[in-house]
Amino acid sequence: MAHDLVRIECPHRSNPDGTIDSICPRCYTTIGTSTWEYELERLEAEHVCNTIELKFFETLKKKPVASARPAYAVQPGMAQMRG
Numbered sequence: 001m002a003h004d005l006v007r008i009e010c011p012h013r014s015n016p017d018g019t020i021d022s023i024c025p026r027c028y029t030t031i032g033t034s035t036w037e038y039e040l041e042r043l044e045a046e047h048v049c050n051t052i053e054l055k056f057f058e059t060l061k062k063k064p065v066a067s068a069r070p071a072y073a074v075q076p077g078m079a080q081m082r083g
């Protein structure tokens with residue numbers, strides 16, 4: 001454990017030919033394909049996210065519909081409660 005403090009969990013996908021793909025959950029890149037899970041773990045540890053693709057996916061997440069809406073300001077007169 002030298003620099004690998006933050007471990008991301010990468011989903012594995014089994015292929016019909018018996019190999020396993022490791023997919024990065026952040027940049028959706030296939031990190032590696034192997035029949036050996038230990039090999040995939042090694043590749044995952046070495047994986048560096050493709051920042052260009054990462055930015056592409058982040059722009060997709062930004063929905064133009066969700067426009068910035070002002071938070072409702074609590075008016076002092078309305079917030080008073082009778083008691």
Ligand SMILES: [Zn+2]
Nearest residue numbers: 024027049050
């Ligand atoms: Zn990645």
